[in-house]
Amino acid sequence: MKRPLRIWAALVALLAGGCASHPVQPPPMTFDEIAEGYVRAVLAVGEHDPNEVDAYYGPAQWREQAHKEQRSLIALRNIITRLYQNAETAPADPKVPAALFELRRRNLKDLIAALDARVRMLQGWKPSFDDESLALYDIAAPHYKEDDFKPMLATLDKLLPPGPGSVSERYNRYTEQFAIPADRIEPVMKIATEAARARTLHWFKLPNGEHFDLELVHDQPWSAYNWYQGKAVSRIEINTDQPITISRAIELASHEGYPGHHVYNSLLEDQLLKGRHWQEFSIYALFSPQSFIAEGSADYGVDLAFPPAARHELTRKLFEAAGFDPDQAATYNAIVDAAQPAGAATLEAARRYRDGQATAEQTLQWLQTYSLATPSRAQQRLRFFDRYGAYIINYSYGKQVVAQAIDRSAGKDATEAERWRWFFTLLSTPRTPQSLLKDGLADQTEAPPAAAVPSTP
Template sequence: MRRLFLAVLLLLGACASTPGVAPSGDSLDAIAADYVHLTLEIGEREPGYVDAYYGPPEWAGAAKAAPRDVPALMQAAAALTDRLNAVSVRGADPMIVQRKAYLLAHVSAASARLRFIQGERLPFADEAFALFGVRPELKPLSDYDATLGRIDAMLPGDGALVDRVAAFKSAFIIPKDRLDTVMTAAIAECRRRTAGHIALPANERFTLAFVTDKPWSGYNYFQGDAASKIEINTDFPIYTERAIDLGCHEGYPGHHVYNALLERTFVQERGWVEMSVYPLFSPMSFVAEGSANYGIDLAFPGDEGARFEQEVLAPLAGITNADFEKKAQLQALTRQLGRAEYTIADDFLAGRVNREETIARLAKYTLTTPDKAAQRLRFIETYRSYIINYGLGRDTVQAWVEAQGGDHWRGMETLLSSQILPVDLG
């Protein structure tokens, strides 16, 4: 009997000291599989929660056939957290340590989203932290008035500043009958510039489609097997610089590349199934959107974007005699207004400001027409604090990548092929 007791103690000690394994024998691999099941079932309770999935199809079928109710899913998330905390990573490879942290952060975000589905609402900054792991600063709108003043001086004349901006930018609208040609050329250039620095999967590919009646301007639907479907919303005019933005953001080195590299690095090479699913309301989105926006600047540094617009895209769009230099200056100033939207969204979602006034605020501080501002409000209503992932995400990713030193493309590739969390970005 004593010999059997000692054998059990030795076995338990071995399990406790094995990185990635709990004393019970539970493992990160087993927890990761249950995390995927949890995420897929949450997706059945909230359409759109699962942004991409390319794991075993029978798992998706099981989630669709018999999803647990929200209280049961909340219990399952709590159980996953307990199981993760029981797993030892002492002395483990840093990738194993990061894997545990990644799963803990994403299960925590899933728990927060389940509370949201049940009707709980948090203040804007608290919600952002619960879902994405970052707490945005909400500045008073008056902080952005000086930038509006500089834009006003740049575009003198009669009428509201929003109208003057719209009139100036009208010279850069891509005609709808040339949109496919211009977008295809822009994406091809984004890909060429990215492929010169990042080794893309040999079979990577995408399809391009134009759609209407969406709250967003562009969307990447990753299909797995290194394939994406990129959709561009044509409800509102698309400008030449936006063709570059969308080509980089949705494609190269943005969402398409990010998902393809994660698939290759983790799902195919390591068999880490947690990366086969992308929950939209999770820390993953802060990295995804931030890197996709920073990717625009990385692929087209300095005045290279404006030059490509003028020399390549403008002729394809039939645009002549447009002031691209002045437009680039306007874009730089407009970018400084980006975080005003967080304050506007906070006030609206908290019920402090009504819809009409919110549209007016968005029009003023994003320098868009009221109908475009109304579309943006539709996005805010749908995705709420998700909006922090674009501007704040871009600035955070940029700071991290450029702090790595050397070739910024190498830092970007490292980020896109990792389980780095927003907290790791500083």
């Protein structure tokens, strides 16, 4: 492991020479050296921000060195700037197809730029919601008005059983009839997860030994979290502070597991870290464009894994497992589907709150009206906004951009197999939000060499 130490030492030497009368510039870096420098820089930033490093499965000594050195934010910004400059000019790898290498270059440059923005925020920079979105996630979401969500409320008003209260109150009263009893959460989640895994494995293979462990937790600002451990293993935590309905069980099994975060992380590790030895994929910086791809693909993966007929079949099965009448599944799914625009309403609530256009009380009211949140769930979401800022754009808007990219590449009338194959391409090659928005997956490249390749159903 002497070479990575040399890389980091060269970057640090840049700082030491910066105050000398004749600073010594380190030689240009290869792209692999830039990638290793990026990983070390993320680990160093993680010493200042415990939320920065979402997953790491690279050499343990790199983390240990970051903890020992405790580099200042000013020093890290200088290192990050040097990495970005080298990423722009480093020669391509002749062993990698040109289109694939340029995807790597664009992706790593965006990751480095996002890391620089995060350091500036830790130094005190307070950007607007949209500026934060662009700086960290390479994209900004559309703006929404109250009128954008009134059609959703009107549709739900017609679908929901009559009764007292607002549409949101009636919606929650209805859906919480189908909240899974505490003693049945684990068996219901097991059925949902096995179904999601089977649907995914029908379309492509996953690395040998992949699996995840499920844990029920409390008192978190999120409803679920995938903590990727490396070697195709995840730990998925589900927050049981709020009721877990049948539709939520399907979403969690797919979004956190198959074909969502667990599959995405497993494929990146297998295809790009092990298959190509690209070290930037040994770490996942939470506040980076990778999160837009991760959350957007995970939300898109729910509908991909369970199109209407398959979802109806699974919903009936989960109703039975939870002790509910399966004949109510069709009505239940229709009502849940009608509430989909609530995700965009949550995004807009975060923007207005973070930009000071709405107080906490006004935001809670918005969430309860247009995001269909109960008072306690609205409070949980406010905690999420406080901790994670503009991260919320990665969900509903991420799903929209991913869906448009796959539609553009596969065609709106594509077969299910074609959609899965383009989805595999998205999950197993370096992608940036802006490239998806502008080009879709038009820059299709050959599949990276590794064990996990699309299967033929």
